[in-house]
Amino acid sequence: MDKYQRILDAAISVFAEQGFFQSTIAQIAKEAGVADGTIYLYFKNKDDILVQFYQYKTRQIFERFRDAVGQPTTAEEKLRCLIRVHLQEFQKDRNMAIVYQAETHQNRRLGNEQIKEMSKMYRDIISEVVELGQDEGTIRKDLYMGLVKRFINGAVDEVINSWIHSGGQYDLVTMADPLVDLFIKGIGGSSEAELTD
Amino acid sequence: MDKYQRILDAAISVFAEQGFFQSTIAQIAKEAGVADGTIYLYFKNKDDILVQFYQYKTRQIFERFRDAVGQPTTAEEKLRCLIRVHLQEFQKDRNMAIVYQAETHQNRRLGNEQIKEMSKMYRDIISEVVELGQDEGTIRKDLYMGLVKRFINGAVDEVINSWIHSGGQYDLVTMADPLVDLFIKGIGGSSEAELTD
């Protein structure tokens, strides 16, 4: 593998293990099997590693999200597919998941703009899908879109978080269908219950 | 005000502004209007400030959550009340909200156990409410409880996060009712809704 990738992977691994601030360049260099100074041939500084992680590594994931919603035709299928791919990708690369979740919930940080943009991109996808559903008639129209986006984004994030904190011991992807079910139908009583209303 | 409180408030304020690791004892001391050394009369070390923040400051909030679900009788009202109080408290103390959100999503950190326990407590409340609703017949029985807890917890968290990142410019509490509505009914179109559109 090329040295840039080796360093980036090593860094994410170390960040995942210890958190960004508690990780040292020396640790990353050792993990990557290069000298400390070598890292500065590929990255401007320590912060830049995180920035580039966002720029290159997660950008590719969001392309897969785009693909995911591109294939199905109905809104529900698009949403289901998005979430399945989301969980798949994060399950596939646990270190990335850890670093992404941790850094995304930091507030004042470098690469802040990167992260905001990335989250926005994700929520834009959700918006599109939801709007499609509203056009289809499969999704309610009396929704505050800003809230719906957070609602879905947050729930998925927390499911991933739990999986991370559990040590990644169960299959994350199996959560996709039940989760979409909750998004669509909520936890409220079934149609019989509604009929009695 | 009590010096302990002054320091704790100052620390949370500084942590909220810059993040735990980028905050210095000197900054906290200055913000609190005390000497650097004074902090060590009240806290064992820098980490201990965060630990005590969790132990004393947020514990009180969770007691309010308990109160919140104790008053209403129906599950839906309990849930609504819980979320309203949750948003209220976090809106009331924005610094606390920022630090809480940031640290809760860190993985490897001191006070890890504190935080896990706190999150668990919150999700236990949700479990109880949901189970009550299932007994009432107002909440579906075909739910995977572990998932429902994350679903609600995550969505609320993300709503708070968004509010924080927006700079706290809108009224967070108004989100409570629409959010509960989403939890209960989901985003799926009900037949009437579709007809009326």
Place this chain on the structure above:
Amino acid sequence: MDKYQRILDAAISVFAEQGFFQSTIAQIAKEAGVADGTIYLYFKNKDDILVQFYQYKTRQIFERFRDAVGQPTTAEEKLRCLIRVHLQEFQKDRNMAIVYQAETHQNRRLGNEQIKEMSKMYRDIISEVVELGQDEGTIRKDLYMGLVKRFINGAVDEVINSWIHSGGQYDLVTMADPLVDLFIKGIGGSSEAELTD
């Protein structure tokens, strides 16, 4: 006991346990059962405690040394008595012994003058005794007095040191007679001794 003594004793005890620099005013205050600030009513500063220790506590011991050599008449008996009292006094107050031995062998220290003066006083006593012996004809005349003083002083010190490092587990005073024997006769074999063996 008066507070001055309590503090001085506590300080010597703490110094003996941890060494001067690793001892804190707080520890001494706690040991003495007084507040930190109280110490400064009796002592100018931390260093002053050591200085006063030399001035008051050990000065009294050296008066006993004077007494010891004053009573016997022959040089050998004076020497024997001096050393016996020396070992007795140091055995009686082990903390004093530890602090005295440690600080005496420091070079650059406050109270330097105090210590030098004290050691000189001790060696002056030895000089007097040895000179008396030379007059008596019981001690050789072909001696370099400066060396003899160190010879005796050093040997006694090291015997005390060993006792300290052993944890003070044996009776130090029993060393007095064999030690004086070595001073007087040396380790060399006398012809009689060889014949009798």
Place this chain on the structure above:
Amino acid sequence: MDKYQRILDAAISVFAEQGFFQSTIAQIAKEAGVADGTIYLYFKNKDDILVQFYQYKTRQIFERFRDAVGQPTTAEEKLRCLIRVHLQEFQKDRNMAIVYQAETHQNRRLGNEQIKEMSKMYRDIISEVVELGQDEGTIRKDLYMGLVKRFINGAVDEVINSWIHSGGQYDLVTMADPLVDLFIKGIGGSSEAELTD
């Protein structure tokens, strides 16, 4: 010179000047002509400098002591040689002498074990020599060996101490022969001496 040596020498020089606890890393670094941080490339921490001083610098001296007693054949010559080399080595490196004397007489200190072991090694040499003398018939058999070792060790130490405190102004090695003379013959009047007087 090797940077490790430069730092070690600088440290011993500063320790000799000010004592271990009053010396700062900054002073040592300045004396060695390196940056503060550089010291930590060669030593684990401040304490470690002292430990390594004992491990490397003084160990070599004790090898010379071994050589010194190895060459002569009679006990007296061995003892004379040991003490001459001892004084020589300490005279040659005054800073080493100061630090060694000071730290050896501390009680509660790091590297305690190192120091105890070193002192024991020295006294073991003395034991061997004395026992040889007893076999030869040149040294009395009615000796308590534990005391003899302290007697010799302490006297030599104090001679060195005096020389240090005098500012190293006279030739220390000339003390060797008179000192051995005292060890062997003691200060007591010999029968011939008494007769001639």
Place this chain on the structure above:
DNA sequence: CATGAATGAGGGTTCATTCAT
């Protein structure tokens, strides 16, 4: 390109000393 020894600014922490009560 790669190295890793060297740097030195910066931060957490300690603790002798003071002083208002």
Place this chain on the structure above:
DNA sequence: AATGAATGAACCCTCATTCAT
């Protein structure tokens, strides 16, 4: 006289970054 909370200077140590090889 006695207290002990408060102070802040000082120090050890870390570690991101540089640069000569």
